[in-house]
Amino acid sequence: MHVVTQQVIAPPARAGMFLVITVDEGAEDAAAALLTEISGLTRSVAFRVPDDGLNCVIGIGAHLWDRLYGEDTRPLHLHPFQEIRGAKHTAPATEGDLLVHLRCREMGPCFELARIIARRLVGIGQVVDEVHGFKFFDERDLLGFVDGTENPEGDAAVAAVTVGEEDPAYAGGSYVIVQKYLHDMTSWDALSVEEQERVIGRSKLDDIEMADDVKPANAHITLNVIEDDEGNQLQILRDNMPFGEVGDGTSGTYFIGYAADPGVTERMLRNMFIGDPPGTYDRILDFSVAHTGALFFTPSIDFLDDPHPVARDATPAPDPAPSDGSLRIGSLHRRTR
Ligand code: HEM
Incomplete structure (x- = not known):
């Protein structure tokens, strides 16, 4: 069956x-x-700016999913984001029933669509966190490093973000984790460029990865390059954006990571906050504090337009437990409501 996905993968x-x-x-x-x-609302704005690539992705949090469609119909890996507490740094879990991720060549159409959605929200809910992101020079974040280079592309990106046969009822969906980070620019700017490069694991000017024998164990990319048991790299798709205000000196990175299995992103986060091995935490966190953290499922467009939640049989499947540590979920049947 052909499923129309939300446009998670975008330039x-x-x-x-x-x-x-x-x-x-x-x-x-x-x-x-x-x-x-x-x-339909997205088309109302996007059709008027055909060259701007306006793109809206909607995510649904676990608690709201249960309230809308019933807990027994939850997508396989949908759960509330869990706080990750390391010895020095914590990734907090914060509230969130829906995520609206808007991208465009210009801010105007994003703002227009956001305004229309906000108007429709009256009497339904509240925007509890709002960040307007911009593109900095050379695809850099506000720490000055090029951000996004090693994102998967083409088929690898599709495989990294798209739910498939492991959860047929929700095939074509994706999971997304967001975190709002604020940077301590005074401490960061006090580091030499060489030291900053050791924090990230890449050169600052020309964005070249450090050789493995010189890349520190607590560099950001050391801790975020992870593999499965067969040695295949596990990837997510990031679309981070800088944001900030000069008046109060706020400089931030809005982290957004899409994945077919949010467990991949969560493993990266454990590496960052707890460390791998524990204690060897990501040095980027000494200059970046996570203020929010939430996890959502982004269903296919087909599901959004015409929801068809599918209840899971609570009876464990008769087959032996899978070796990959996944949940033992029984057969699926269509929920009637
Ligand atoms: C790589 C910045 C948070 C996962 C990078 C790179 C930069 C960067 C500059 C190197 C270039 C690239 O390949 O994109 C940041 C900043 C963050 C942040 C400023 C927030 C303060 C995170 C988080 C995760 C993450 C929370 C995962 C949960 C990754 C991954 C890579 C990467 C997977 C690519 C590793 C590779 O394949 O080489 N990040 N990042 N990042 N980051 Fe982050």
């Missing part, structure tokens, strides 16, 4: 908005109705 945008929304108790039917309208 780097020049402008972006990230809205985290909570839905009021009792407003579930209205929220479910709003979700079915999202692709």
